[in-house]
Amino acid sequence: MDSTTTRTDRFSTDHRPLYEVKANLFKGLAHPVRVRVLEVLSASPDVSVSDLLTDTGLEASHLSQHLSVLRKHNLVVAERRASQVFYRLAYPQVADLLAISRSLLVEILQNTRAQLDSTVNLPDISVSRADDDSATSS
Numbered sequence: 001m002d003s004t005t006t007r008t009d010r011f012s013t014d015h016r017p018l019y020e021v022k023a024n025l026f027k028g029l030a031h032p033v034r035v036r037v038l039e040v041l042s043a044s045p046d047v048s049v050s051d052l053l054t055d056t057g058l059e060a061s062h063l064s065q066h067l068s069v070l071r072k073h074n075l076v077v078a079e080r081r082a083s084q085v086f087y088r089l090a091y092p093q094v095a096d097l098l099a100i101s102r103s104l105l106v107e108i109l110q111n112t113r114a115q116l117d118s119t120v121n122l123p124d125i126s127v128s129r130a131d132d133d134s135a136t137s138s
Contacts, residue, residue: 028073042095
C-alpha cells in the first residue's frame with residue numbers, strides 16, 4: 001500500500017460487487033447437505049450421482065436440487081458419460097476452503113469447550129424451589 005492509499009480506500013464501496021460475489025459464493029455453501037456433497041467431491045476427483053446418493057443418503061430429487069445450487073454458484077461441474085452423470089469440484093480451492101473451515105470450526109469448538117469446562121468451578125447460585133415459592137407468596 002503506497003502512502004496515498006488509505007485504509008478506507010482499500011475497503012471502499014467501489015469494491016461492493018466483489019463483496020456481493022463473495023457473499024453469493026458463501027450462499028452456495030450455506031446448507032449442510034451442500035457442504036457434505038462438496039466434502040465427498042473433495043475426497044474423490046469424479047463422483048457419479050449414484051455414488052453421491054449413496055454417500056449422502058438423500059432422495060434423488062433433493063440431491064438434484066442441491067447439485068443445481070452448487071452448479072449455479074460455480075462450485076461444481078457436471079459431465080455426462082454414457083448414461084451416468086459425474087460431478088467434480090469446479091476449482092481445487094473449494095477443497096482448501098472446506099479444510100480451512102473445518103480447522104476453524106475445531107478451534108472454535110475447542111475454545112467453547114474450554115469455556116464450558118471453566119464453569120465447573122463456579123460457585124452454586126441456584127435457588128431452591130421452596131425458597132422461590134415462599135418469596136412469591138409473601
